[in-house]
Amino acid sequence: MRSVWIAGSVMIAALFASPLLHAQAKSAAKGDFQPYSGQPGKDVVWVPTPESVVNKMLDLAKVTPQDFLVDLGSGDGRTVITAAKRGARAMGVEYNPDMVALSSREAIKAGVTDRVKFMNGDIFATDFSQATVITLYLLPSLNLRLRPTILEMKAGTRVASHAFNMAEWEADETANIEGRQAYLWIVPAKVAGTWNLQIAGQARDLVLQQNFQMLSGNIKAGSEAVAVAEARLRGDEIRFTTIEKGIKREFTGHIQGTSMSGNLKSAGQPDQSWNATKR
Ligand SMILES: C[S@@+](CC[C@H](N)C(=O)[O-])C[C@H]1O[C@@H](n2cnc3c(N)ncnc32)[C@H](O)[C@@H]1O
Known part of the structure; x- marks a missing residue:
């Protein structure tokens, strides 16, 4: 993992400094990396979420500038960058370093480097507990592996997923966009x-x-x-x-x-x- 996660919102803010993004973007610019849909990934291949679905997921989660969004398996960074354009702070966790560098280049183009960070790491070895919104486009089995960790997050944390559900944890809301399904869950308080x-x-x-x-x-x-x-x-x-x-x-x-x-x-x-x- 190239970046070090430091818990706590003040420390998270420090991680959003742009020199790291510029360095990552520069290193990728050396090669001519072009991602392709279906490109192998650690636990799931890269297939991008269409922008219309990204926007619907952010709408379902009611993302505002007060949010800290984490996209688990962030690909080319589109969800993170779109959330940052809405004023949120956002972080992508992505195992493929070329995709991380590409995301950083895209963040510079979008003018959102002050609000985004891309971590080259494994979603199962990353602390995302400070997030107020989680976005996913993974696989049903990966959603299920993440579910216990997500359920320990602060009550009210919103989770938006493209295409895949959380088995018997029913979604609080769903939406269909151009034939694709988006789901929203809100982490419940513990009251039993x-x-x-x-x-x-x-x-x-x-x-x-x-x-x-x-x-x-x-x-x-x-x-x-x-x-x-x-x-x-x-x-x-x-x-x-x-x-x-x-x-x-x-x-x-x-x-x-x-x-x-x-x-x-x-x-x-x-x-x-x-x-x-x-x-
Ligand atoms: C289906 S793509 C989704 C990309 C992006 N979230 C989107 O919606 O456009 C899944 C991404 O997860 C990445 N990935 C797979 N396993 C991972 C892991 N264990 N940790 C971090 N990233 C992973 C892949 O490289 C790929 O970019």
Whole structure:
């Protein structure tokens, strides 16, 4: 690996200095490297994502200048450069050094060298934990190898993939662009377990089971339990419903570590607030 990864956002900012990009671009300019679709790669060949799909993936992930995007297996750097044109900081991780040099040349042409970095390395040996957005165009088996690492990332991290899904981790959103599929996942908070739930001063137990962003469980008060339904996470946002005495109740809330709080809407009643702490 030519570049050294240094964790922490301040240190990441330092890595975006342009001399390295210029040096990489210069070394590639010596040869006449031309990539070709299907060119061998370490774990998957290079096939570029069409620009229309790149843009749709960035739209699905709602990339903004506040984001730090990492494209795993970055090829000629197109996703990284397009994200940088939207104002984000972005990094590509690519095993083929010729592709890294080509990406650096393209970044100079696009005038985005202050916001991009290309690392010559292996996606399975690179720390990308600081990313707020991950983009992928790999293979189903590689997505599955990355999945446990991605699920340990900060809740709310967005993951956009071209063509390939994450098996039983259902996508939060999908889009079809010119016959190609794009997927979006939002890393869910971890909420499985029992929570002490307070609604208008009344204590109950909220018991949750979690399957990625999908939830099931119940709310218990004494010996009575009502099932929670339509329960799911979107990053650190939670929503679920219950039906009590024929009245539908809609809970929405925000999770912060071992506590969560939010709003409860019940038909014909004023909104109430609720909060819960993890037991
Ligand atoms: C299908 S291409 C996608 C390129 C780019 N992300 C895009 O969407 O246009 C996959 C890229 O991953 C690179 N690659 C394969 N295995 C890798 C690994 N273990 N670490 C880093 N890059 C890898 C290949 O060289 C290739 O450029």
